[in-house]
Amino acid sequence: MNTGRTKAPLINFIEVNPRETIDKGHLSKKIGMDKLQPFCRDIQEYEIAEFNGGAKFRNSDTIMARITPCLENGKIAMVNVLDENEVGFGSTEYIVFRAKKGLTIPDFVYYLVSSSIVRNPAIKSMVGSSGRQRVQIDVVKNIEICFPSISEQFKIASILKALDDKIALNNKINNNLEQQAMALYENTFCTPSNIAMKHISLSDLMDYSGGSQPPASKFIFIKRDGYIRFVQIRDYDTDSHITYIPESAKNKLCEEHDIMIARYGASLGRICFGINGAYNVALAKVFPKKSYFREFLRCYLSSRTFYEGINNKGGRSAQAGFNQSDINSFELDFPIDEAIVQKFENTVAPMFEQRLQLRKENQRLASLRDTLLPKLMSGELDVSDIDL
Structure with missing residues (x-):
């Protein structure tokens, strides 16, 4: 209209x-x-x-x-x-x-x-x-x-802006939750304290598995039954240019609570979460050796110590990435009393869960915004009776 x-x-x-x-x-x-x-x-x-x-x-x-x-x-x-x-x-x-x-x-x-x-x-x-x-x-x-007229522009923009404002607020809360978790991690495990520590290899805490790359002939660009999201570095934290592959295709799978880490290129060492689907060779899935190691690992792998270390080891060339020997060579101080790690897990896990739920809400809000955007801009949706 x-x-x-x-x-x-x-x-x-x-x-x-x-x-x-x-x-x-x-x-x-x-x-x-x-x-x-x-x-x-x-x-x-x-x-x-x-x-x-x-x-x-x-x-x-x-x-x-x-x-x-x-x-x-x-x-x-x-x-x-x-x-x-x-x-x-x-x-x-x-x-x-x-x-x-x-x-x-x-x-x-x-x-x-x-x-x-x-x-x-x-x-x-x-x-x-x-x-x-x-x-x-x-x-x-x-x-x-x-x-449209200035008054109609204001109404159209106000509808879309309200959605983006909520996304921005959720992002701000998520950033705050991440900072709280990292501050607690650093105060507990990185600053001098009376906690008795032991020197261990990162491989004592985790295993990891790189993804796989199905043939390009398996890709489709519109989701349909029997297909799952295929996650690549370029889009693993956005919903742009998503591709899908058959569920039956042999590939490594990840779920929303899993810790995923980029193994190659400019994103080397970057951590992400909140994804359901299959992941390609440039990403790796982290497997904590004990369930209560998860949030400790999520924080350690997000730390500057690990980021700088993995880039020194894996960044030897533009396309080089880290491998199992790099992980095995990483050493860190870890509490002798693992009850301290369990307590940290119990405190931080709810923060992560809230971050995950806010991320999912943002995906729904962005989807709604993107659905409304062309309809409002074209005049298909009439905003004349909206009182703002």
Whole structure:
């Protein structure tokens, strides 16, 4: 239902790559492409760096990756880490979108750019050599869009924003729970204390098993009966570009409480959880030798000590990864009295369970948001009677 909407090129209602100034060499907040999470509105972190070029933006601007595969993977975000009147910068591979006063509002611009109305034509416009294709900015500027009134934009954005705000709150709670668990781990096992310790090998606490890679002919991209999720490093903590394989295919399986660790590449040593399915060769599943070792291992494997150690051992080349001998060579101090570890397990396990439930809630909220997004943007869902 498009009553009252104005059809016009995107550039008539939204600024594209607005002009901003940062002095060369000035220390400014930089948001690199690696800081953007797939299909996530909020930017979680940034760095301070000298400005030597790149896209420039202010708070409430939307930044969209213009290079493959970053755009296909959902690298679009709304800038939220700058102070008032502060200008930040980022990758040269960003397109910056800004609301035009009186015509559009920032939240609506973000959701419009995130929707298939803008993303799909942008992706189709890509040109260049294989693996380095880029969006044609002029094509994006001239996408014909039916723009709703400011009041309708506010209602549309408010519905979607409420879902993203809840996702952001859940993420904040999850980060806090993780920090509490790690602080308790460090205070119990890493700081000097009266606890009697013994020096052991990591292999005394755990085994691990790398995944396997079924033939590409087994993959499908839409879930159907008899198929399970196939987890790869590139998507093991997001729901973008999920592939599925037959349940009957011989493969290693993981469940949501399992500890999974990346064995290769830029993600080497990264820990994840909350996944049901089959995992590929670049991931490994951790098997605690006693059930009450689980949360101790989850924290130890998430610690800087392990991360730096595994990167030194497994990061010998760009594609090298750790193996069983690397795990066997890791040594650590461990309490002689395992009742201390059991007490830690009993304290931290409920924190992990809450993190897991919040993660699952976020997946449901994101699914609802992604279902509503095209319907609201196209006018299929009428918001005129909604009182906000």
